[in-house]
Amino acid sequence: MNFDYSEEQQLLADSVRRFLDREYDFEARKKIVSGRGWSEQVWAKLAELGLTGLPLPAEHGGFGGGAVDLMGVMEAFGEALVVEPFLPTVMAARLVARAGSEAQKRALLPAVAEGRLRLAFAASPKGNVVGAPAAGKLVVREADALFLVDAAEVKMQPYRTLDNMLAAEIDASGLKSERLSGDTGILVEEAVDFATALACAEAVGVMKSACDATLEYLKTRKQFGVPIGTFQALQHRIVDMFISCEQARSMACLACSKVDSSVDRAERARAVSAAKIKVSDAARHVSQESVQLHGGMGMSEELKVSHSFRRLTVLARQFGDADHHLERFATL
Amino acid sequence: MDLNYSAEELAFRDEVRGWLAASLPAGLKDRGHYTKDELLAWHRILASQGWVAPAWPREWGGTGWNLVQRYLFEEELGYAGGPPLVPFGLAMCAPVLLRFGTEAQKKRFLPRIYHGEDFWCQGYSEPGSGSDLASLKTKAVRKNDHYVVTGQKTWTTLAHYADWIFCLVRTDPTVEKRQEGISFLLVDMKSPGVSVRPLILMDGAHEVNEVFFDDVEVPAENRVHEEGKGWTVAKYLLGYERMNTGRIGESKRQLAKLKELSKNKRNDVRFRDRLSRLEIELIALEVTNLRFLDRMRRTGQPPGADVSMLKIKGTEIQQGLTELAMECSDPLAGDENSLALQKRYLSMRKTTIYAGSNEIQRNIIAKMTLGL
Numbered sequence: 001m002n003f004d005y006s007e008e009q010q011l012l013a014d015s016v017r018r019f020l021d022r023e024y025d026f027e028a029r030k031k032i033v034s035g036r037g038w039s040e041q042v043w044a045k046l047a048e049l050g051l052t053g054l055p056l057p058a059e060h061g062g063f064g065g066g067a068v069d070l071m072g073v074m075e076a077f078g079e080a081l082v083v084e085p086f087l088p089t090v091m092a093a094r095l096v097a098r099a100g101s102e103a104q105k106r107a108l109l110p111a112v113a114e115g116r117l118r119l120a121f122a123a124s125p126k127g128n129v130v131g132a133p134a135a136g137k138l139v140v141r142e143a144d145a146l147f148l149v150d151a152a153e154v155k156m157q158p159y160r161t162l163d164n165m166l167a168a169e170i171d172a173s174g175l176k177s178e179r180l181s182g183d184t185g186i187l188v189e190e191a192v193d194f195a196t197a198l199a200c201a202e203a204v205g206v207m208k209s210a211c212d213a214t215l216e217y218l219k220t221r222k223q224f225g226v227p228i229g230t231f232q233a234l235q236h237r238i239v240d241m242f243i244s245c246e247q248a249r250s251m252a253c254l255a256c257s258k259v260d261s262s263v264d265r266a267e268r269a270r271a272v273s274a275a276k277i278k279v280s281d282a283a284r285h286v287s288q289e290s291v292q293l294h295g296g297m298g299m300s301e302e303l304k305v306s307h308s309f310r311r312l313t314v315l316a317r318q319f320g321d322a323d324h325h326l327e328r329f330a331t332l
Numbered sequence: 333m334d335l336n337y338s339a340e341e342l343a344f345r346d347e348v349r350g351w352l353a354a355s356l357p358a359g360l361k362d363r364g365h366y367t368k369d370e371l372l373a374w375h376r377i378l379a380s381q382g383w384v385a386p387a388w389p390r391e392w393g394g395t396g397w398n399l400v401q402r403y404l405f406e407e408e409l410g411y412a413g414g415p416p417l418v419p420f421g422l423a424m425c426a427p428v429l430l431r432f433g434t435e436a437q438k439k440r441f442l443p444r445i446y447h448g449e450d451f452w453c454q455g456y457s458e459p460g461s462g463s464d465l466a467s468l469k470t471k472a473v474r475k476n477d478h479y480v481v482t483g484q485k486t487w488t489t490l491a492h493y494a495d496w497i498f499c500l501v502r503t504d505p506t507v508e509k510r511q512e513g514i515s516f517l518l519v520d521m522k523s524p525g526v527s528v529r530p531l532i533l534m535d536g537a538h539e540v541n542e543v544f545f546d547d548v549e550v551p552a553e554n555r556v557h558e559e560g561k562g563w564t565v566a567k568y569l570l571g572y573e574r575m576n577t578g579r580i581g582e583s584k585r586q587l588a589k590l591k592e593l594s595k596n597k598r599n600d601v602r603f604r605d606r607l608s609r610l611e612i613e614l615i616a617l618e619v620t621n622l623r624f625l626d627r628m629r630r631t632g633q634p635p636g637a638d639v640s641m642l643k644i645k646g647t648e649i650q651q652g653l654t655e656l657a658m659e660c661s662d663p664l665a666g667d668e669n670s671l672a673l674q675k676r677y678l679s680m681r682k683t684t685i686y687a688g689s690n691e692i693q694r695n696i697i698a699k700m701t702l703g704l
Contacts (some may be wrong), residue, residue, distance in 0.1 A: 001337050001400055003626040009333075068333045215702055235698035236691065242702065243641045250619035251612070257335035274612045281609075326605045329612075 003253060005072055012049070013072025019045060020080040026304050029081060037158075037166030038084050038134050046084065047115025055090050057097050060109035066260035067194055071201045071252065078205020081304070081311055083165055085118055087202070088131030091195040092119035092139040099146055099180035099187050108137060108148075120151075121191070125173040132168040133158040140172050144184050147177035163310040189265075193272045196319040197255035200279040203315040204252045207245040207282060210290040210308040214238055217294055234293060241286050248282035251275035270332045273325040279315075280322040287312035335619065337400075345404045351381065352412040362589075364676060365537055366415040368451065368493040374415045375448040385422050385446055389430065392438070393446045399625045410581025418490065421445040421452035425498050428516070428565055432557040441496075441518070455485040455499035455519070455543060456566070463692050465500070466511045466563065470545060472501040474552070474559075479503070479517065481525075481548040487686075491528050491541040494521050500562050507560070514562035518554040519545075533682070535675040570688060578621050578646035583614055586653045593660045593673075603659070610652045617645045637700030640693035647683035647690065654680040 005013065024042065032039045046052055054069055056062025063069075070090070077086065093112050096104060096119070111117035120131040122140045132138060135151045149172050156168040180187075215238060218229030228234055255275035262268035287309045291298035294305055301307075320328070337345065355377055360370055378384040379393075386402050388394035397405065409417070417423075426445050429438050444450040461468040470483025481501055491497065497519050504513030519526065525548035530538045557565050590607065597603045621642055624635060658677040661670035684690045698704040 001335060001341060001622065001626075003333055003335075003623050004630065005333060071333070215704075218704065229704040232695070232698075235702075235704050236694045238702065238704075239694040239697045242638075242697070243644065246620055246638075246641060247613070247616040247645070250616045250623060253333065253623070254335055254615070254619050257333055261334060261336055274615055277609065278612050278616050323605075326608050329608050330604055 005068075009069055009072055012051075012054075012069075013076055015049060016051070016073050016076045017079075019049065020076055020082065024080045024082060026307075029083065033083060033160075033164045037160065037164075042084055043118070044115050046086065047113070051086070052089065052115050053113030056093055056109050056113050057105075060097070060105050061113035062097075062109065067197045067201075067256035068260050070198055071256045074198045074201035075205035075208070078202040078207075078311075079209040081206065081209075081307055085120065085131030085134045085166060087195055087198060088120040088129075088135070089118045090198070091191055092121040092135075092137075094194055095121065095139045095146060095180065095187060095191050096148070098190070099182040100148075101181070104148065104178065104180070111136075122170060122172060123188075126171050127169070128167055129170050130161065130165050130167045132156055132170055133166050138170070138172060139180070140177070141184060141188060142173075146180040146182075146184050146187065147172075148180060149175050149177040161314060163307070163314040165314075186265075189269070192319060193268055194259050196272050196276055197252070197259045199315055199319055200248070200252040200255050200275045203279050203283050203312060204245065204249045206308050206311050206315065207241075207248060207286045210286055210305055210312070211238070211241050211245050213303075213305050213308070214241065214290045214293050217297070221295075237289055238293060241289050244282040244285045248279045251278040266332050270329065273320075273329040273332065276320060276325045277322045277329065280317070280325070283312040283316040287316075335622075337404075341400055341404065344401055345408060348405050348408045349412075352408055352414075355381070356412050356414045360415055361413045362585075363415075364672065364679065365539070368490075371415050371418055371493070372448045372451070375417060378417070379447050384417065384448075385426065387423075388426060388442075388446075392426075392430070392442050399629050400622075403622065403625055407581035407584070410579060410583075411585045412581075413585050418451070420454050420490070420494075420498075421450060421496075424454060424569055425452050425496075425518075428498070428556060428569055431568060432516075432565055436553070437518075437556065450495045451490070451493050453488050453491045453494035453497045453521075453543075455488060455497045457487045458484060459486050463689055465566070466514070468500055468502060468514065470499065470501050471505065472503050472515060472517060472550070474503065477552050479550045479552060479555070481517065481519065481545045481550055483545050485543040485545075486541075487531070488528075488541045488543045489539060491521070491543050492530060492538070497521055497526075497543065498556075500566055503559050503562075511563040512560055514566070515559050516556045516562040516565040517550055518556065519548065519550050523548050523550065525549075533679065535678040537675075537679065578617060578642040579650060580614070580618050580621060580646070583646070583649050583653060586650070586657070587611060587614060590653055590657050590660075593657060597660065603656070607656060610649060610656065613645065613652070614649050617642065617649060620645070637696050640688075640696045643687065644684075644690045644693050650683050651677075651680050 051073060053062040054065040058064045096108050108117060117136045118134045120129050120135040120138050122129045122138055125140055125142050133156060138149050138151050138154060140147045140149055153175050155171040158168045161167050218234060218238060219227055221228050252275055255272045258268050258271035290305050291309050297303055298305055360374055375384060385393050386395040386397050386405055390396050422445060426442060429441055456465060458468050458470060472479040472481045499517045499519055500514050501517050502513050503515040507513040525546040527544045529542045531540045531542060532538055624639055628635060654677040657673050661673045
């Protein structure tokens with residue numbers, strides 16, 4: 001039992017944070033969002049930092065990392081509200097690494113690690129897929145099979161999600177494609193659990209940033225001649241926000257740790273669903289309270305907290321909302 | 333980071349679990365209330381094994397276990413379902429003596445606490461001083477080699493069993509800062525002038541009392557730490573108290589029993605989801621508690637004010653569990669089992685009020701952790 005990040009994990013999270021502080025502040029992010037929806041320079045830097053290769057197998061240019069290795073990174077992404085299609089790429093790459101042929105892995109994984117290729121996963125040939133417009137290849141599930149398709153051949157209607165992530169409504173039906181091998185149900189469930197654990201870690205980062213911004217606001221905003229943080233009604237509410245965030249952090253730790261260590265499918269699934277339920281509840285609580293405690297300013301698009309609200313609203317429901325995971329938790 | 337216990341930690345847990353299963357008399361399991369003899373019987377069984385005060389220094393009977401082992405032991409002890417180890421001597425008076433007591437005080441009191449020879453209670457709250465503890469009025473006037481104590485304490489848990497009471501008393505009513513005129517006294521309950529009156533709570537149980545002091549003579553050697561420094565002692569102790577209020581092992585047992593109890597509600601999705609959410613709250617609390625222990629281990633620092641959240645979440649979970657358990661009974665039932673479930677719900681409402689109400693805990697976090 002230990003909760004330490006290893007020295008490498010801590011160094012990596014620190015350098016990602018430094019990079020984001022320097023080049024991915026709120027204004028820089030705004031430009032990316034109003035432009036293409038992701039940034040080639042940022043992506044190149046993520047690759048240079050080793051992030052795109054981190055979860056890939058060592059024999060294909062990666063570092064063989066797991067969910068715990070990415071946890072600190074995902075938290076940092078959450079704090080900065082990063083919109084780059086990192087999670088879709090990592091999740092689809094995991095499927096290729098587990099179900100691809102040697103040739104497929106050789107063709108795709110080193111390119112992902114080097115930052116030359118982005119991927120995305122589509123749960124069905126038609127549907128809404130985050131990251132698809134930035135991807136070179138898609139991993140598509142069709143019934144009991146997984147296929148690799150060229151993104152260029154897929155019909156796409158690009159758009160932005162509520163939280164400004166680049167996505168597309170795709171139609172990949174009837175395309176020439178390569179098949180991946182293995183039991184699709186097991187593979188996809190494992191990859192979704194992996195991505196869900198990482199989304200939990202990301203949500204914890206967003207919540208931390210929302211809590212910190214709200215605390216700062218309570219200390220500086222004055223009404224009736226005093227900082228509003230002197231009012232007990234507000235103090236107790238922000239304390240509850242911090243408690244929600246800490247409880248969610250604990251569950252994100254548990255989910256990432258179990259995704260990496262569980263040999264038993266049920267143990268992993270139970271931890272991930274429990275985490276997603278707690279994180280979804282906490283995300284709703286923290287986001288709603290952070291806007292409320294900011295008063296009118298919380299509604300303004302000018303403030304980061306409103307964008308944290310949008311991100312948390314989506315993250316609370318992405319990869320299954322609390323109700324979905326309550327249903328699953330009950331069967332485990 | 334690895335949230336799985338190591339093989340050594342698991343072996344330790346199994347050893348503790350095995351010993352508890354073999355040593356806890358069946359008649360002492362899962363009862364809401366215990367007599368003094370029953371409480372002490374279990375205390376003495378643990379003392380004879382050398383496990384009644386793991387956190388104490390080794391020279392006084394501590395086990396030398398690390399933080400994770402102590403946590404595992406506490407969890408298993410709670411999960412075993414025996415009588416609670418009454419904290420007033422073991423976990424409150426003793427740490428105070430170890431930190432502030434004289435050698436003579438330690439030698440006199442610690443072995444008797446360890447072996448369950450003295451039963452202790454806590455004299456803090458007064459009729460006019462609950463959350464605002466520093467407003468307390470029970471006064472102690474120095475006369476030669478003793479103090480004369482006059483006043484009243486209230487909500488005193490198990491005072492009717494107690495041989496000794498540790499008290500916060502006002503030794504100087506003239507100081508401007510009221511925290512500075514308070515001292516920490518150990519009072520023999522057999523002293524002339526001490527009287528105890530029961531307060532019956534809404535579940536009908538006699539657990540708490542009023543304690544009256546009518547010109548009670550207390551030897552000056554029974555004062556712990558300097559005169560006027562009682563508030564320092566009290567603050568030190570409050571930190572200790574909060575570490576002990578997650579009650580995770582106990583809640584795990586209640587959860588397991590609740591799952592058994594609610595078997596016929598298996599198809600009630602609304603109930604099922606409430607139960608699941610509570611279970612997940614408990615898992616999150618356990619991991620949070622372990623994270624705090626891990627931080628203590630790494631930094632060597634005592635717990636910060638944010639451990640108050642363990643008290644807040646732990647008590648909310650205890651209440652939630654008893655509420656769901658109550659809902660497994662007919663609201664109009666009159667049989668003993670159903671009424672026991674319902675009364676446990678009544679009784680557990682105290683948990684968010686005692687040991688620093690949850691609102692006071694939020695004040696502490698707001699001030700100490702968030703700097704508000």
